[in-house]
Amino acid sequence: MNRFRILSIDGGGIKGVFPAAFLSELEKSLKSPLHRYFDLIAGTSTGGMIALALGLGLSASRVLDFYKQHGPKIFANPKGRMRRFFAPKYSPDSLRKALAEVFGDAKLGDSRVRLMIPSFSADNGEIHIYKTRHHERFLTDFRELMTDVALATTAAPTYFPAHRGAGGAMYIDGGLWANNPVGNAVVEAITWLGRSAQDIDVLSIGCTQFPTSFADLDGQKDWAFKFAEAALRGQSGGSLGIAYSILGHERVVRVNPAAPENKFDLDKIGSISELERYGYIEGRKASSDLLPRFFFSEAEIFKPVPSAHEAASRIDH
Numbered sequence: 001m002n003r004f005r006i007l008s009i010d011g012g013g014i015k016g017v018f019p020a021a022f023l024s025e026l027e028k029s030l031k032s033p034l035h036r037y038f039d040l041i042a043g044t045s046t047g048g049m050i051a052l053a054l055g056l057g058l059s060a061s062r063v064l065d066f067y068k069q070h071g072p073k074i075f076a077n078p079k080g081r082m083r084r085f086f087a088p089k090y091s092p093d094s095l096r097k098a099l100a101e102v103f104g105d106a107k108l109g110d111s112r113v114r115l116m117i118p119s120f121s122a123d124n125g126e127i128h129i130y131k132t133r134h135h136e137r138f139l140t141d142f143r144e145l146m147t148d149v150a151l152a153t154t155a156a157p158t159y160f161p162a163h164r165g166a167g168g169a170m171y172i173d174g175g176l177w178a179n180n181p182v183g184n185a186v187v188e189a190i191t192w193l194g195r196s197a198q199d200i201d202v203l204s205i206g207c208t209q210f211p212t213s214f215a216d217l218d219g220q221k222d223w224a225f226k227f228a229e230a231a232l233r234g235q236s237g238g239s240l241g242i243a244y245s246i247l248g249h250e251r252v253v254r255v256n257p258a259a260p261e262n263k264f265d266l267d268k269i270g271s272i273s274e275l276e277r278y279g280y281i282e283g284r285k286a287s288s289d290l291l292p293r294f295f296f297s298e299a300e301i302f303k304p305v306p307s308a309h310e311a312a313s314r315i316d317h
Contacts, residue, residue: 008182011045011175012207013266019205021279023060040114042185044174048117048153055111070098075267099147109142118174119152122162133304183242206256
């Protein structure tokens with residue numbers, strides 16, 4: 001049996017160009033579509049969008065083209081400062097249209113690999129993780145349109161409005177609690193999928209980071225614009241720490257290169273070309289280590305698990 005391989009992709013808005021370009025560079029050396037080399041793909045926000053596309057069988061280069069083609073439209077025409085105080089910065093219309101072009105009528109259940117996509121329920125303040133049918137208890141999410149799942153996990157507060165999904169339920173960005181979903185993915189593999197920690201390898205990809213300090217912040221004014229950043233960093237570090245603690249550092253490969261502060265941002269479309277270069281360079285540097293470790297053979301073909309009721313019906317017939 002092959003080792004259980006996990007791909008985890010962080011959230012980061014337009015900075016998703018980096019993981020898309022990074023994977024696109026690795027992909028050039030592969031004989032099969034990238035998703036065929038992983039047993040589970042987890043992604044939050046822009047990382048969730050990438051995960052969904054890979055699950056549908058699209059290439060990383062196709063995902064990269066999506067960012068280059070649609071990114072400037074999605075983050076075009078931000079609302080003025082005063083209007084942004086009372087409403088989200090961007091309309092979701094361009095994002096919805098772009099996602100519909102890519103996913104069409106595809107549903108989460110059409111994924112060719114196990115997926116987990118974090119989101120957050122705006123109705124009751126509870127977490128929600130969209131999952132493929134990789135366990136008999138996962139009975140509903142597979143019916144959701146991929147476009148709806150993508151809109152739910154990317155609905156970043158202040159940037160986009162909450163997304164109204166099936167049944168009128170409202171969802172917001174999974175990055176509020178799992179911007180880096182690697183820890184959740186490892187727990188998923190061990191608990192729901194019954195894999196041993198000794199059999200798991202993880203490739204965790206961020207969207208670049210910059211060194212920072214919060215030591216000099218004091219009071220409401222100082223923290224007003226730094227609180228969200230501190231929370232995201234804390235969650236990411238905690239999630240990565242969980243993965244390291246369970247598997248050991250040698251089983252988790254983290255790719256998240258440093259960049260100068262303010263060089264990249266969630267909606268800074270002028271940085272698309274440079275983010276692509278970052279991904280290309282880091283992909284070339286890492287290929288000699290990652291290709292033999294994660295892409296030595298294809299993973300077992302994913303077969304959705306029937307519910308207990310369906311399984312019993314099959315036996316009866």
